[in-house]
Amino acid sequence: MAKKNARGNDEVNGNVNLSPMIDCCFLLLIFFVVNATQITVAKDPSVKMPSAVSCSDLKDANGCIVVNVFSDIDKMSPKALEKYNKAYAPNSLWGVADANGNTIGYTSGQTQELTDFIKKQKENFKGKGLEDGKIRLYLRGDMAAPWERSSTAIRCAAAAGVTNIVFGTLPSK
Amino acid sequence: MARHKQIKTEDQEDPEMNISSMIDCCFLLLIYFLVATSLVSEKKLDISIPASTQSSSSQKPPVDPGRIVLRADGSATWNGDLTVADVYNPDAQPGTSEYRSQRELDQLVEQLKNYKDLATSVQAEPVVMLTGAPSAPHQRIVDIMAALAEAGIKSVGISTADPEAN
Numbered sequence: 001m002a003k004k005n006a007r008g009n010d011e012v013n014g015n016v017n018l019s020p021m022i023d024c025c026f027l028l029l030i031f032f033v034v035n036a037t038q039i040t041v042a043k044d045p046s047v048k049m050p051s052a053v054s055c056s057d058l059k060d061a062n063g064c065i066v067v068n069v070f071s072d073i074d075k076m077s078p079k080a081l082e083k084y085n086k087a088y089a090p091n092s093l094w095g096v097a098d099a100n101g102n103t104i105g106y107t108s109g110q111t112q113e114l115t116d117f118i119k120k121q122k123e124n125f126k127g128k129g130l131e132d133g134k135i136r137l138y139l140r141g142d143m144a145a146p147w148e149r150s151s152t153a154i155r156c157a158a159a160a161g162v163t164n165i166v167f168g169t170l171p172s173k
Numbered sequence: 174m175a176r177h178k179q180i181k182t183e184d185q186e187d188p189e190m191n192i193s194s195m196i197d198c199c200f201l202l203l204i205y206f207l208v209a210t211s212l213v214s215e216k217k218l219d220i221s222i223p224a225s226t227q228s229s230s231s232q233k234p235p236v237d238p239g240r241i242v243l244r245a246d247g248s249a250t251w252n253g254d255l256t257v258a259d260v261y262n263p264d265a266q267p268g269t270s271e272y273r274s275q276r277e278l279d280q281l282v283e284q285l286k287n288y289k290d291l292a293t294s295v296q297a298e299p300v301v302m303l304t305g306a307p308s309a310p311h312q313r314i315v316d317i318m319a320a321l322a323e324a325g326i327k328s329v330g331i332s333t334a335d336p337e338a339n
Contacts, residue, residue: 018196025199032206050312051267052319053276055216069311138217141311144263147243148307150314154331158222167218167318172267172276 044068044095044103046076046084050143052169063130064138065121065162067114067153068095071144093149099124111156118160133164140168218318220329236292238300238330239285245306247313249281257281261313278320285324304332 047068070093073081088095092105094114106114118137125135137157141150154165243249247261257280265272285301292299301321305314321329 018192022192022196022199025196025203029199029203029206032203032209050315051276052216052218052315054319054323055218056322057216071311136219141315143310143312143315145311146307147305147309147311147314150311151305151307151331154222163222165220165222167220167315169216169218169315169319171216 044083044087044140046070046080046087046095047140047142048077048080048144049168049170050141051172052167053172055169055171061138063125063134064136064166065118065125065157066096066138066140067118067157069093069139069141069145069149069153070095071142071146075142075144094153111152114153115156115159118157118162122160122162132161135162136164136166137162138166138168218315218322219327220318220321221327222329222331236288236295236297236299238302239288241281241301241303241317243303243305243309243313243317245308247310249278249313249317251281251284255280255284257284258313258316261310263310263312276316276319278316281317281320282323285320285326289324289326298328299326300328300330301326302330302332 047070070076070084070088073084076084084092087103088105089107091107093108094106096104096106096114096117098104098117104117106117122135126132137154139150139153157163157165240252241249241257242253243258247258248256249258251257258278259275262271262275265275288301289299303314303317318329321327
């Protein structure tokens with residue numbers, strides 16, 4: 001990695017020129033730094049994302065209130081189930097992360113609490129100077145989750161005054 | 174940035190700056206970002222729910238909203254009778270023709286495009302009402318949302334009534 005000086009008695013300075021390699025490294029570094037900061041929505045590994053044709057890139061995650069919608073636990077993979085059990089209370093249907101990154105799970109009887117959470121997040125974003133139109137519900141629904149759970153989350157968001165919904169997907173293969 | 178300067182005087186040796194530690198740091202950072210950056214990034218589908226306050230006037234809209242009904246088995250109908258999506262098969266493997274036809278709801282996209290043209294011709298905003306069975310899989314909803322996005326319809330009303338209750 002460091003440059004070597006190989007000098008013999010009668011040899012001219014035989015240094016290896018490292019500058020092009022360093023330039024390439026810097027370029028790669030800048031590329032990855034820029035790419036890494038683009039994706040800022042919290043990704044919960046317990047959710048198996050659905051795929052969709054004609055979806056677009058999420059260019060700006062600012063203003064996204066992320067709500068994870070879980071499937072039944074018997075449909076989760078063992079690895080996903082382990083992470084779900086570690087992060088959320090039993091029987092949680094919806095999962096969110098607060099401003100400090102702590103995960104919170106809401107059960108079917110806690111729709112009012114979910115509405116309050118969305119409302120609080122909305123107020124936080126508004127306090128940061130974001131317009132109403134830019135505050136969106138980012139719904140990360142598991143592909144096997146029943147629609148009832150997703151629609152309840154949308155209803156909670158509507159009750160909290162958030163009417164723009166973003167469905168999180170993966171590109172279709 | 175990376176090129177080092179060589180200042181030479183007659184009786185001096187090369188006063189070289191040791192940049193190996195900086196290169197080491199760069200490599201460490203590069204490896205960190207290589208590992209931390211996920212290559213498959215999530216995508217999105219946007220919709221907006223028509224606000225209930227908009228319907229304050231009793232005037233009938235120029236075009237009736239389109240209606241999509243999704244049943245528990247994943248099949249869907251357009252405006253009551255036309256079947257636009259077959260029964261959902263969660264075991265369809267990616268890359269197969271069955272998987273492709275499950276994701277690309279061509280018939281629904283065609284109907285939605287026709288409906289959008291009709292609404293645009295009378296200067297009305299195309300609005301679609303989606304009624305889904307509570308147990309319908311989320312993947313099927315996303316398929317329908319993708320069809321709506323492909324047709325360019327962004328305003329979607331979501332009904333919570335069970336289409337199979339009666």
